[in-house]
Amino acid sequence: MSAGGISAEPPVGAAPPPGAPPGRLGRYLTAGVFLTPALVMLGVWMVYPAVYTIVRSFFGQTGFLGTWVGIDNYKTLFTSSYFVTAIKNNAIWVAVVPAFVAALGLVFAVLTERVRWSVAFKTAVFLPMAISAFATGVTWRILYDQDPNLGAINALGRVVSDAVTPPGVLPNALPSTPALQPHGGGLLLKTPLHPGGVALLGLTGIAPQDMPKGSTQAVRPAPKAGQINGVVWRDFKPGGGKPGVVEKGELGVPGVTVELRSSSGKVVQSAKTDANGTFDFTNVSAGTYRAGVGASTFAKSFGGYSWLGTRLITPSLLIAYIWIWAGFAMVVIAAGLSAMPRDVLEAARTDGANEWQVFRRVTVPLLAPVLSVVFITMVINVLKVFDIVFALAPESTQQNANVLAFAMWQTAFAGGGNFGVGSAIAVFIFLLVIPVLALNVRRFKREI
Amino acid sequence: MAAAAPAIEVPIPRERVSAKILRALARGPVQLVLLVIGLLWLVPTIGLFITSILPLSDLGTSGWWQIFAHPSHATWANYSALFHNSGLMTALKTTAYISVGNTVLVVVLGAMAGYAFAWLDFPGRDWAFIGVISLLVVPIQMALIPMFRLYDSVGLFDTWYGIALFHAAFGLPFATFLLRNFFIGLPKDILESARIDGASEIRIFLRLILPLGLPAIASLAIFQFLWTWNDLLVALTFGQNTTPITVWIAGQLREFGSSLDIIAPASFISLVIPLAVFFAFQRYFVQGLLAGSVK
Numbered sequence: 001m002s003a004g005g006i007s008a009e010p011p012v013g014a015a016p017p018p019g020a021p022p023g024r025l026g027r028y029l030t031a032g033v034f035l036t037p038a039l040v041m042l043g044v045w046m047v048y049p050a051v052y053t054i055v056r057s058f059f060g061q062t063g064f065l066g067t068w069v070g071i072d073n074y075k076t077l078f079t080s081s082y083f084v085t086a087i088k089n090n091a092i093w094v095a096v097v098p099a100f101v102a103a104l105g106l107v108f109a110v111l112t113e114r115v116r117w118s119v120a121f122k123t124a125v126f127l128p129m130a131i132s133a134f135a136t137g138v139t140w141r142i143l144y145d146q147d148p149n150l151g152a153i154n155a156l157g158r159v160v161s162d163a164v165t166p167p168g169v170l171p172n173a174l175p176s177t178p179a180l181q182p183h184g185g186g187l188l189l190k191t192p193l194h195p196g197g198v199a200l201l202g203l204t205g206i207a208p209q210d211m212p213k214g215s216t217q218a219v220r221p222a223p224k225a226g227q228i229n230g231v232v233w234r235d236f237k238p239g240g241g242k243p244g245v246v247e248k249g250e251l252g253v254p255g256v257t258v259e260l261r262s263s264s265g266k267v268v269q270s271a272k273t274d275a276n277g278t279f280d281f282t283n284v285s286a287g288t289y290r291a292g293v294g295a296s297t298f299a300k301s302f303g304g305y306s307w308l309g310t311r312l313i314t315p316s317l318l319i320a321y322i323w324i325w326a327g328f329a330m331v332v333i334a335a336g337l338s339a340m341p342r343d344v345l346e347a348a349r350t351d352g353a354n355e356w357q358v359f360r361r362v363t364v365p366l367l368a369p370v371l372s373v374v375f376i377t378m379v380i381n382v383l384k385v386f387d388i389v390f391a392l393a394p395e396s397t398q399q400n401a402n403v404l405a406f407a408m409w410q411t412a413f414a415g416g417g418n419f420g421v422g423s424a425i426a427v428f429i430f431l432l433v434i435p436v437l438a439l440n441v442r443r444f445k446r447e448i
Numbered sequence: 449m450a451a452a453a454p455a456i457e458v459p460i461p462r463e464r465v466s467a468k469i470l471r472a473l474a475r476g477p478v479q480l481v482l483l484v485i486g487l488l489w490l491v492p493t494i495g496l497f498i499t500s501i502l503p504l505s506d507l508g509t510s511g512w513w514q515i516f517a518h519p520s521h522a523t524w525a526n527y528s529a530l531f532h533n534s535g536l537m538t539a540l541k542t543t544a545y546i547s548v549g550n551t552v553l554v555v556v557l558g559a560m561a562g563y564a565f566a567w568l569d570f571p572g573r574d575w576a577f578i579g580v581i582s583l584l585v586v587p588i589q590m591a592l593i594p595m596f597r598l599y600d601s602v603g604l605f606d607t608w609y610g611i612a613l614f615h616a617a618f619g620l621p622f623a624t625f626l627l628r629n630f631f632i633g634l635p636k637d638i639l640e641s642a643r644i645d646g647a648s649e650i651r652i653f654l655r656l657i658l659p660l661g662l663p664a665i666a667s668l669a670i671f672q673f674l675w676t677w678n679d680l681l682v683a684l685t686f687g688q689n690t691t692p693i694t695v696w697i698a699g700q701l702r703e704f705g706s707s708l709d710i711i712a713p714a715s716f717i718s719l720v721i722p723l724a725v726f727f728a729f730q731r732y733f734v735q736g737l738l739a740g741s742v743k
Contacts, residue, residue, distance in 0.1 A: 045617030049591035130726035132678030
């Protein structure tokens with residue numbers, strides 16, 4: 001191989017850099033110098049580990065290889081409930097997140113096209129992309145707190161819930177005497193009443209700050225013919241007081257719904273108490289009645305959903321994750337939109353298509369390649385999701401929130417110490433990603 | 449065709465007027481909806497920030513939005529306590545070493561490989577390139593166990609450079625892909641005239657390719673920096689005492705409610721740098737994203 005002879009040769013026709021002076025060998029050497037560092041690194045940190053992990057997945061728990069166990073690790077993966085939960089949850093992630101992210105991104109991208117301040121909107125929605133999934137987990141964990149006084153989402157839930165079903169004036173009140181008994185969420189006086197009777201409905205267990213505003217000294221009304229009246233009052237004063245007796249210093253409870261029931265138990269009349277706690281039922285015909293406090297008075301305020309509890313943890317994670325990635329989809333799709341041939345859209349409009357038809361029949365089909373990029377990217381991301389589960393799910397519900405990457409890490413490193421099963425999960429994730437790899441390589445090849 | 453043309457022309461002016469009215473009507477609700485969504489998207493981050501400036505005594509009894517009723521409760525005490533926390537300061541330093549170190553490495557190695565794949569001629573070049581970008585989809589999980597063992601035996605475990613090297617390797621396929629595709633679009637005649645003038649490949653790479661490739665290199669650098677700054681999994685696996693900020697905060701998670709005065713400000717500190725980088729280089733970030741991020 002004489003170097004001089006080669007350099008005298010004419011440049012290789014098809015090669016991109018024609019007329020390279022140092023000759024073929026020299027050119028290969030140069031390429032080697034430029035490529036070797038990257039290839040060595042890829043070999044040591046990616047290719048060797050990948051091969052090792054595949055082999056390792058057929059061996060036992062510890063050691064460089066350990067004992068051969070065949071496909072036992074994979075059997076564990078598909079039979080133990082711990083891993084089955086992870087697989088099921090990951091399936092939910094794949095089913096929900098890419099679709100929602102792509103749909104939200106599409107809607108945002110299309111809507112912002114018509115708005116002047118679209119840059120501000122896009123920045124706000126894209127911002128979570130710069131934040132770590134870990135910090136996002138912390139952030140949403142604060143929002144998801146079950147106590148409506150602490151968690152913003154449940155606070156909002158309380159506003160809505162209390163508007164739909166208002167909480168009672170006395171959610172925590174209790175009867176002051178055994179004569180008043182629980183009845184269908186409310187309270188009912190045991191003693192039967194006849195027209196001219198007086199019902200004394202004494203309550204306790206009401207903290208001073210919980211007393212309805214504007215209440216005044218309770219009054220025991222005088223009996224009236226043809227009426228049944230009575231009083232609902234806070235049967236307690238500093239120092240105690242005598243249960244069942246309206247005393248000085250005890251306050252009437254206003255705004256309480258009082259119900260009068262016939263002997264068959266049907267509600268025949270209802271009334272609201274005044275500031276001094278009194279109420280009356282007029283025009284009561286002869287018969288036996290019973291009086292009581294309606295259930296609505298004791299209706300509890302909204303207690304908050306347990307977003308981080310065993311049942312809602314996965315949906316909560318999905319919401320937070322979609323919050324991160326919607327901006328990514330929006331930006332990619334918006335770029336696709338701006339590259340779209342305007343004349344096609346205009347032609348459709350000119351032909352009389354309305355905006356929805358243009359969107360459905362022209363925009364979306366033209367955007368299909370971009371949408372599929374978003375979709376594929378999200379499938380890969382979701383199959384490897386880890387950080388946000390780690391940060392958002394409290395330890396008590398980590399098992400319920402489990403996903404493959406999390407299960408892999410826990411099994412291999414966090415106390416599990418099982419490299420065999422850990423490797424099997426890694427290989428499983430890899431296998432799930434391979435079809436996507438095939439799609440991508442096809443795309444890259446086209447780009448080359 | 450000739451018969452159809454006038455039939456189309458007639459409705460156009462009418463359509464345009466009604467379309468204008470419709471569009472004006474439609475714009476109001478659209479703007480409102482976008483405004484609400486935009487604000488909604490900001491709420492979590494704002495909530496984290498406000499939480500971070502409230503004393504722990506407030507956080508146990510009332511939500512962060514109560515600050516609008518009691519603005520005087522806001523305090524920098526949580527932050528000043530953290531800046532005197534040597535654990536967090538060390539973690540921040542480690543985060544910076546890892547992020548900057550691996551970004552430099554990825555840019556240098558990725559640019560070299562990208563140049564080779566774009567402008568140097570050798571057999572099997574395109575197949576080798578496809579091989580490299582195929583590695584894009586190898587999940588990190590595939591390397592955790594073997595590298596954990598290897599790091600342990602060669603002393604890379606629990607070092608910032610061990611973590612940085614791991615990130616660099618997993619960033620390389622994307623870097624090579626991005627830069628190769630950018631370099632191949634550079635004007636061919638500039639390179640060729642440089643070669644005819646007798647410039648060495650190294651010289652061409654340093655004097656021509658790197659300056660001309662700056663936009664793509666910037667995108668890549670920002671991407672890689674944010675990716676590693678925000679990482680949890682790799683550092684959690686290969687670090688023990690030498691850990692970046694995410695792992696440091698993760699160590700506090702067990703007592704979430706009672707450590708919120710540490711967790712919230714520390715999380716906010718951890719996202720200030722990425723946000724600053726993002727706002728400063730938003731254009732490059734988006735470009736990198738559009739170049740086909742499939743990490």
